[in-house]
Amino acid sequence: MKAYVWKETGRIEKEIHWSTPEYGSHEVLIAIKSEGICTTDIHMVSGKLDFAKPPWVLGHEMSGVIVKIGDDVKGWKIGDRVVIDPVVSCGSCKYCLTGKKYLCPDGGELGTNYGSGGYGEFVVAKPSNLYRLPAEMSFAEGAMMEPLNCTLGAIDRVRNMVGSHVAVFGAGPAGLLFIQLARAYGAIKVTLLDIKDEPLALGLRLGADEVVNITKVSLQDYFAEQEIEVVVEASGSEAAIGHCFEFVASSGTVVLYGLNGLHTPTITSDMIVGKDLSIVTCTSAPLLWYKGIRLVQAGKVNVKDIITQQVPFDEAEALLEEIMDGKSSATKTVLSY
Ligand SMILES: [Zn+2]
Ligand SMILES: [Zn+2]
Known part of the structure; x- marks a missing residue:
């Protein structure tokens, strides 16, 4: 298959004859139609996050079409449009059995540390990782269901969202999802903070x-003039992490979402204790995939306009280089096959 492969050289290179992943009798082969480029991918390539070693086919924000089906798979057929939950797990440990399969010690994530991802033409998945992509949703919107799932999981853990003023640091894809989800969860006022005007205008x-x-x-x-009960850190900036704890109202909740690859503590625990704060986070929400898809289908969350750049797969090599070097100004880039 064709694939953009993260190589030992530290670059992403296009391969024409990369081996297509093999599917077993309980699995399906999916032709990828859309793949989102995530900051996690960039951090892996730059060495900030060490989830996997090259050579690796990255990409965990995927939608596609089933093209081959294992003999023991039931309920799916060739041609079905799917969204892929990239989290792979054993299915029988205490985490898997309590709705937290992303913590499975024998698991991982397609395209991140466990199996080939959506930077390649084909991906193998089990039916338990598939959700139907509604006919009225595009494949590009389907690729946004993974970041939506993670942000939805974080918002769902905030107990005091209704009637709250919510502030979100970071107008990247996650922040732009958070502002919409906060609204869907009953926030009365949502403030978005960033260092650039353009993504802020999109946020408005x-x-x-x-x-x-x-x-x-x-x-x-x-912040002196505001009573902000929920502050979301979606920028990955060290300074913003500090701001969240400093500026959230007493008894409020801080949502820690952005990864920054820092290995030094940046949180003042005395402030958390003194202000009686709650902290929530989320990297995956296995029980909320359907709800995420339905929020988009119902028009409650707009993921389409967060995608500021859609690029045909075959034309993406130079662009991927630019993105991995941190030189892209696009909010969200999605590869289309
Ligand atoms: Zn991601
Ligand atoms: Zn498990």
Whole structure:
């Protein structure tokens, strides 16, 4: 198959004859139709996150069409449009049996540390990792269901969202999902903060009540006038992590979402204790995939407009290089096959 392969050289290179993953009798082979480029991929290639070693076919935000079916697979047919939950697990340990398969010690994630991902033409998956992509949703929207699943899982763990003022640091894809989800979960006011005007303007279009360019205002002054019960860290910035704890109201909740690859502690635990704060996070929410798809289908969450760049698979080599070097200004790039 064709694939963009993360090589030992530290670069992503296009291969024309990379081996197609083999499917077993309980698995299906999926032709990828859309694949989202995630910051996690960039951090892996740059060495910030060491989830896997090259050579590796990355990509965990996938949608596609079933093209081959193992003999023992029931309920699916060739041609079915699917969204792939990339989290692979044993299915029988205490984590798998309590809805937390992402913690399975024998598991992993397709395209991250366990099996070939969506930077290649084909992916193998078990039926238990598949969700039907509704006919009215595009494959590109389907590829957004993985980041939506993770952000939805984090928001779902915030107990005091209804009637709250929610602030979100970071107007990247995750932040743009968080502002919409906060609204869907009953927030009365949603503020989006970033250092760039362009993604903030997109945030306003997607439903933020207020946007703040933190290079232009004093955060101390801004937060002094607000009672913000929930603060979401979706930027991966070390400074923003500190701001979350400093500026959230007492008894509030901080959602830690962005990964930064830092190995030094950045959280003041005394402040958490003193302000009686709650902290939640999420890397995957196996029980919420259907709800995520339905939120998009029902028009409650707009993932389409977060995709600011869609590129045909065959034309993506130079672009992938640019993205991995941190030189892309696109909010979200999706490869289309
Ligand atoms: Zn991702
Ligand atoms: Zn398990």
